[in-house]
Amino acid sequence: MNDSMRYAFVLGRVYTLSVAELAAVLERPDTSLGLAGGPVKILEASEEILIIETEKPLNAERLQKKLGGVIKILEVVDVVKKREQDSLNFSLKHFFKPSVLKKQFFKDYKGKSQFGVSVYILDGDLLKRPQPQQPRQGQKPMGDFGNIFSEPKRLGMMIKNALTETGLSCRLVLPEFNSLSLASVVVTKNLLLQKGAEICILAAKDKVFVSKTLTVQDFEDYGRRDYQRPARDEKQGMIPPKVAQIMINLSGCKSGETILDPFCGIGTLVQEGLLLGFRMIGSDINKIAIKGSEQNLEWFRNRYKIAPGKYGVEVSDACKVSDLIEKSKSEISGIVTEGTLGPIYSQYPRPEEIVKNFKDLTALYTKSFKEFSKFLPKQAKIIMCLPAYKQGRYDYQMFPGLDFAAELGYNLVDIIFPTLAKNLKFLKLTSRNTAIYDRKDQIVAREIVVFEKN
Numbered sequence: 001m002n003d004s005m006r007y008a009f010v011l012g013r014v015y016t017l018s019v020a021e022l023a024a025v026l027e028r029p030d031t032s033l034g035l036a037g038g039p040v041k042i043l044e045a046s047e048e049i050l051i052i053e054t055e056k057p058l059n060a061e062r063l064q065k066k067l068g069g070v071i072k073i074l075e076v077v078d079v080v081k082k083r084e085q086d087s088l089n090f091s092l093k094h095f096f097k098p099s100v101l102k103k104q105f106f107k108d109y110k111g112k113s114q115f116g117v118s119v120y121i122l123d124g125d126l127l128k129r130p131q132p133q134q135p136r137q138g139q140k141p142m143g144d145f146g147n148i149f150s151e152p153k154r155l156g157m158m159i160k161n162a163l164t165e166t167g168l169s170c171r172l173v174l175p176e177f178n179s180l181s182l183a184s185v186v187v188t189k190n191l192l193l194q195k196g197a198e199i200c201i202l203a204a205k206d207k208v209f210v211s212k213t214l215t216v217q218d219f220e221d222y223g224r225r226d227y228q229r230p231a232r233d234e235k236q237g238m239i240p241p242k243v244a245q246i247m248i249n250l251s252g253c254k255s256g257e258t259i260l261d262p263f264c265g266i267g268t269l270v271q272e273g274l275l276l277g278f279r280m281i282g283s284d285i286n287k288i289a290i291k292g293s294e295q296n297l298e299w300f301r302n303r304y305k306i307a308p309g310k311y312g313v314e315v316s317d318a319c320k321v322s323d324l325i326e327k328s329k330s331e332i333s334g335i336v337t338e339g340t341l342g343p344i345y346s347q348y349p350r351p352e353e354i355v356k357n358f359k360d361l362t363a364l365y366t367k368s369f370k371e372f373s374k375f376l377p378k379q380a381k382i383i384m385c386l387p388a389y390k391q392g393r394y395d396y397q398m399f400p401g402l403d404f405a406a407e408l409g410y411n412l413v414d415i416i417f418p419t420l421a422k423n424l425k426f427l428k429l430t431s432r433n434t435a436i437y438d439r440k441d442q443i444v445a446r447e448i449v450v451f452e453k454n
């Protein structure tokens with residue numbers, strides 16, 4: 001008997017980074033998360049969602065807290081075959097029987113329930129609206145095409161009617177106009193997971209994965225970790241906590257090991273590393289930044305009940321940071337850092353300015369990497385952000401040649417294994433197999449780069 005389980009991960013906006021993080025986390029053994037380690041079987045994936053099969057149940061709640069790039073974790077309840085031309089509604093019209101609904105989605109709930117319906121697309125062609133074809137004489141009518149954006153409502157009404165038949169009273173929550181899925185904030189605010197369910201329909205061309213949401217990202221907590229901290233530094237910029245988590249997860253460090261952020265600013269990576277169970281050392285050349293880090297980490301430590309002695313932050317030039325490491329008697333297992341990105345711009349800089357910035361940063365990182373060699377063990381990773389100047393929608397002027405690192409004994413590592421990247425054609429990797437994190441109106445984006453010490 002095959003008793004494997006299927007889970008789906010709703011990916012964040014920068015889905016290439018979400019996939020890189022998932023691959024790194026899911027392939028590492030971790031019994032507390034239900035992970036045996038080794039290659040993960042991916043059943044389907046798109047820009048929106050990635051479906052896997054596992055032998056054992058996952059601890060979705062813990063995984064959700066660990067993953068910065070995953071918006072929701074779903075459990076696949078069943079797979080229903082679909083003809084290419086059929087609508088989702090048509091394909092599922094015999095699936096949502098009252099008994100199935102009660103058993104799979106509303107088992108524990110009595111009283112007035114609330115449920116939501118979301119649709120996620122596994123095949124982009126489903127978003128193109130095919131025209132219904134007139135059936136020929138004597139031919140059975142084909143499935144109902146309709147507009148894909150009307151599917152959540154039609155599915156929702158179908159489910160609501162089935163539930164009402166059983167005497168269950170319920171309220172239906174639907175995605176906003178022209179959207180197919182509910183935002184995690186809507187799922188949380190409407191208490192869908194407590195008072196009923198979010199039913200997610202993952203639509204491929206020839207099949208539908210019927211799933212239920214197990215967990216959603218705690219958007220309020222991410223907001224607190226970002227905006228409620230006593231100190232902020234709008235001038236230098238701060239890395240969003242979710243991206244910090246992704247970068248730490250890419251480091252391959254094991255829980256309890258020590259990670260260094262030698263350009264720590266006001267300590268975002270330090271705090272996120274602590275939350276993920278690492279010991280953290282942060283340093284920065286700027287005294288005010290370190291003061292901010294101290295204040296933030298004191299606040300953070302109290303709020304998130306971090307045991308004392310798990311971190312230290314100090315003023316240091318990254319090019320001399322080995323003194324600090326020696327003094328702290330720590331063994332550093334990896335470096336995760338948002339090195340300085342150079343000046344922040346409100347207007348696109350002139351080409352010669354960009355050339356100068358890259359030259360200055362090459363000098364700084366050459367010195368810093370030389371310094372890191374003094375204490376980093378072989379195979380340790382450096383995960384860092386490099387500036388990438390946005391030139392078009394997916395076009396960036398990236399940091400030229402990373403020869404400085406190669407000359408100092410660091411290999412550039414593909415952010416996603418080439419075999420996996422080859423299968424997931426939708427990923428947006430740069431020509432050197434790194435990934436870019438950017439925001440709509442930013443001129444300087446972050447290129448996330450992984451190095452490994454030889």
Ligand SMILES: C[S@@+](CC[C@H](N)C(=O)[O-])C[C@H]1O[C@@H](n2cnc3c(N)ncnc32)[C@H](O)[C@@H]1O
Nearest residue numbers: 238239263265266267268285286317318338340
């Ligand atoms: C983009 S900020 C890092 C922000 C940080 N990730 C956060 O979220 O708070 C870059 C930091 O690099 C620091 N920096 C610049 N040159 C440095 C050097 N030579 N050694 C150490 N820190 C340096 C700056 O003071 C600044 O705080």
